[in-house]
Amino acid sequence: MQSExxxxxxxxxxxxxxxxxxxxxxxxxxxxxxxxxSYGPEMRGGTAxxxxxxxxxxxxSPIIKNPxxxxxxNRPSLEKFAGIVKPKGVILINxxxxxxxxxxxxxxxxxxxxxxxxxxxxxxxxANIVALASFIxxxxxxxxxxxxxxxxxxxxxKPKLIxxxxxxxxxxxxxANFDV
Amino acid sequence: MAKVLMKGNEAIGxxxxxxxxxxxxxxPITPQSEVAEYLAKRMPEVGGMFLQxxxxxxxxxMLFGASACGERVFTTSSSPGISLMSEAISYIAAAQCPVVxxxxxxxxxxxxxxxxxxxxxxxxxxxxxxxxxxxxxxxxASVQEAVEMVTEAFVLAEKYRNPVMILGxxxxxxxMEPVEFPEKVAAKPSDKSEWATTGMDTRKSDKRNLVKTLxxxxxxxxxxxxxxxxxxxxxxxxxxxxxxxxTDGDYKAVIASYxxxxxxxxxxxxxxxKEGIEVCMIRPQTLFPFPEVAIRxxxxxxxxxxxxxxxxxxxxxxxxxxxxxxxxxxxxxxxKCGGExxxxxxTAEAVKKYLNNEE
Amino acid sequence: xxxxxxxxxxxSDNHTHYCPGCTHGVIHRLIAEVIxxxxxxxxxxxxxxxxxxxxxxxxxxxxxxxxxxxxxPAMATGIKRVRPDLNVFTYQGDGDLASIGMSEIxxxxxxxxxxxxxxxxxxVYGMTGGQMAPTTMPNQKTTTSPFGRxxxxxxxxxxxxxxxxxxxxxxxxxxTTVLKPKYIVKAKKAIKKAFIYQMEKKCFSFxxxxxxxxxxxxxxxxxxxxxxxxxxxxxxxxxxxxxxxxMEEKNAK
Ligand SMILES: Cc1ncc(C[n+]2csc(CCOP(=O)(O)OP(=O)(O)O)c2C)c(N)n1
Numbered sequence: 001m002q003s004e005x006x007x008x009x010x011x012x013x014x015x016x017x018x019x020x021x022x023x024x025x026x027x028x029x030x031x032x033x034x035x036x037x038s039y040g041p042e043m044r045g046g047t048a049x050x051x052x053x054x055x056x057x058x059x060x061s062p063i064i065k066n067p068x069x070x071x072x073x074n075r076p077s078l079e080k081f082a083g084i085v086k087p088k089g090v091i092l093i094n095x096x097x098x099x100x101x102x103x104x105x106x107x108x109x110x111x112x113x114x115x116x117x118x119x120x121x122x123x124x125x126x127a128n129i130v131a132l133a134s135f136i137x138x139x140x141x142x143x144x145x146x147x148x149x150x151x152x153x154x155x156x157x158k159p160k161l162i163x164x165x166x167x168x169x170x171x172x173x174x175x176a177n178f179d180v
Numbered sequence: 181m182a183k184v185l186m187k188g189n190e191a192i193g194x195x196x197x198x199x200x201x202x203x204x205x206x207x208p209i210t211p212q213s214e215v216a217e218y219l220a221k222r223m224p225e226v227g228g229m230f231l232q233x234x235x236x237x238x239x240x241x242m243l244f245g246a247s248a249c250g251e252r253v254f255t256t257s258s259s260p261g262i263s264l265m266s267e268a269i270s271y272i273a274a275a276q277c278p279v280v281x282x283x284x285x286x287x288x289x290x291x292x293x294x295x296x297x298x299x300x301x302x303x304x305x306x307x308x309x310x311x312x313x314x315x316x317x318x319x320x321a322s323v324q325e326a327v328e329m330v331t332e333a334f335v336l337a338e339k340y341r342n343p344v345m346i347l348g349x350x351x352x353x354x355x356m357e358p359v360e361f362p363e364k365v366a367a368k369p370s371d372k373s374e375w376a377t378t379g380m381d382t383r384k385s386d387k388r389n390l391v392k393t394l395x396x397x398x399x400x401x402x403x404x405x406x407x408x409x410x411x412x413x414x415x416x417x418x419x420x421x422x423x424x425x426x427t428d429g430d431y432k433a434v435i436a437s438y439x440x441x442x443x444x445x446x447x448x449x450x451x452x453x454k455e456g457i458e459v460c461m462i463r464p465q466t467l468f469p470f471p472e473v474a475i476r477x478x479x480x481x482x483x484x485x486x487x488x489x490x491x492x493x494x495x496x497x498x499x500x501x502x503x504x505x506x507x508x509x510x511x512x513x514x515x516k517c518g519g520e521x522x523x524x525x526x527t528a529e530a531v532k533k534y535l536n537n538e539e
Numbered sequence: 540x541x542x543x544x545x546x547x548x549x550x551s552d553n554h555t556h557y558c559p560g561c562t563h564g565v566i567h568r569l570i571a572e573v574i575x576x577x578x579x580x581x582x583x584x585x586x587x588x589x590x591x592x593x594x595x596x597x598x599x600x601x602x603x604x605x606x607x608x609x610x611x612p613a614m615a616t617g618i619k620r621v622r623p624d625l626n627v628f629t630y631q632g633d634g635d636l637a638s639i640g641m642s643e644i645x646x647x648x649x650x651x652x653x654x655x656x657x658x659x660x661x662x663v664y665g666m667t668g669g670q671m672a673p674t675t676m677p678n679q680k681t682t683t684s685p686f687g688r689x690x691x692x693x694x695x696x697x698x699x700x701x702x703x704x705x706x707x708x709x710x711x712x713x714x715t716t717v718l719k720p721k722y723i724v725k726a727k728k729a730i731k732k733a734f735i736y737q738m739e740k741k742c743f744s745f746x747x748x749x750x751x752x753x754x755x756x757x758x759x760x761x762x763x764x765x766x767x768x769x770x771x772x773x774x775x776x777x778x779x780x781x782x783x784x785x786m787e788e789k790n791a792k
Binding site: 020023024027032033034035036037059060061062063064065 | 183185351354355356357358440443444446447448450521522523524525526
Binding site: 207208209210213216217220221224230231232234235236237260290291 | 593607608609634638639640641666667668670671673682683685686693
């Protein structure tokens, strides 16, 4: 089985890092993974996106036309990519910045106020971790406990940030369950 | 060793260190600058050396000089940078110095773009600098394979006293995948006392070592070229590397593809299989020497009607495939060269179209 | 209402892609104003570098060529040699000019090619993501000098204006900056003088502009200006290093 997640948003929203943490989690769980970034001058200030491919077999094409899931952190990303997600996938919409919806009824739409949640726990920069936690809780694409450990590992060089990000993980998970 | 998740560029830098190469010269260029950035931190930790040259022209000759002293040395660059180094590459090949080059290709010609491409196939395989010389060219299709090839490249470069080029596309450099580094490789540097300019006091005899490329005597230059030719022939006999995919059944076409593109082809082949269309792939892991025999054998199968070169360029490998199949089947091409990598869907569609036209 | 800023004809309508606090935009504007004032837009050819200003031709509104990395002076030489009537300038960063293109700039200057070089010194490679340049300051951290520039290992930063002034041939060399309005007026004067000398077919002219790169310095635009004033300006001292035409004029009198 192979699954793919596309992360998209503004440069600076932690898009590439979210993808990396998911890839690391999947790897630690024993899956094959590939993290494929968009790179170049558009990284500065423009849109950034990356795709994470997770599989229980060696991965063929890392280039994906239709990802299984989408985490859209800003409006242009949702507008651009909502249509290419495979049916039954999860589309996470960062409602703090996106006033519209995917317009699809064959996918699982997950609406999360990532900025508000992050600012409640003390730092809006944790919005990407809130989103990632919500997404993982809903899609169950990887094991949530392993994911928690990976977030800790990611911030091991800045231990001060760990408690904040652990809160982000928990609040994100809650948001996935209480979404209507 | 446990697996680690690493960007191709960083993994390439780490692989060089673990292959016992502690000398690195480079000039920044996207999409491979992370190698220099990684090694700027890492080399001091292991007692190695990194110098950012003032240009790729200069870097080319820094490599030449260092290698002519018998030291293991390598560089990484991307297409326009490799063009600038091509002059030095000709000298390095002529002087038979074992330098390892890594080209993380971007789109060309000219400044082109910074996205993945395979447009330097001809430059690497057919020459790029002047004169009759060949590089041993390896094409990795994953971060793991890039790591393994770096390690092997140092061994091959010394075995043949010849520059080796690792030809990766931008995605190989930019993508993160799990890698497992080989346990501390014992690839001992070869004995270079016969030729390297290590200083006369490093030798027991009174012999002077000279690294040079000028042979004004026509017979001597001819002999030099014949000797190089023998070496390239030996590479052709001993160093061809390739892998195959889906070659068991009665396939209708043989795809030849390398690097990231070959992974797209693999997925496309699986898609076609679901539709009942059998296609196989030969993936050259060395582009020179080229897996000629493997490709010819593959197209000799009765069911096979077609060979297709699938690359992120305008068909630079087609001639090599034509030479390999020697007229048994027609050779087609599919690819893109702007930086956008064809999807498996597009690739499968292109293969189907060719097969329909054949019928 | 106050004064409206009219866009010089020599600038296009395109918005620049430069980061907030980057000085390329200001320098583009000064060049455009000078070209407008001298009424030479229609016989000017610019040569773009490889660096953040590679797309400069999108922002100017006259003929342009795009060089390979560091080779702009060689291209400008080519233009001037076959079309001495054109006004030609190269616009180059410090990686482009002082590293990979050092040979081209020295030889063009030394031949006294009658074009103008605008040299934007931001002490770092901007476009490729903040690697060390030959102009990077001692101990300055960049992505390829993560522990700070070690001058024992890679030498002191190159002062291009001083270096070129040591050659006998080049006629006009000045170092300026655009960090604050008071400097900008002087910078514009220098650029104008450089173009005038070119029009009068007098000499090779070179204007260095000490600049900022907040993105790759990892600073806010405000902090960048302060850092540049405190760190760059004492080392890259502003002023005229050479003005042969002016000296000759004086001597003639
Ligand atoms: C032959 C070659 N080598 C490397 C590069 C990659 N490259 C593009 S811009 C640049 C550095 C530009 O720095 P600078 O001249 O200081 O200008 P800035 O971006 O700071 O304005 C480099 C190394 C290239 N385009 N061509």
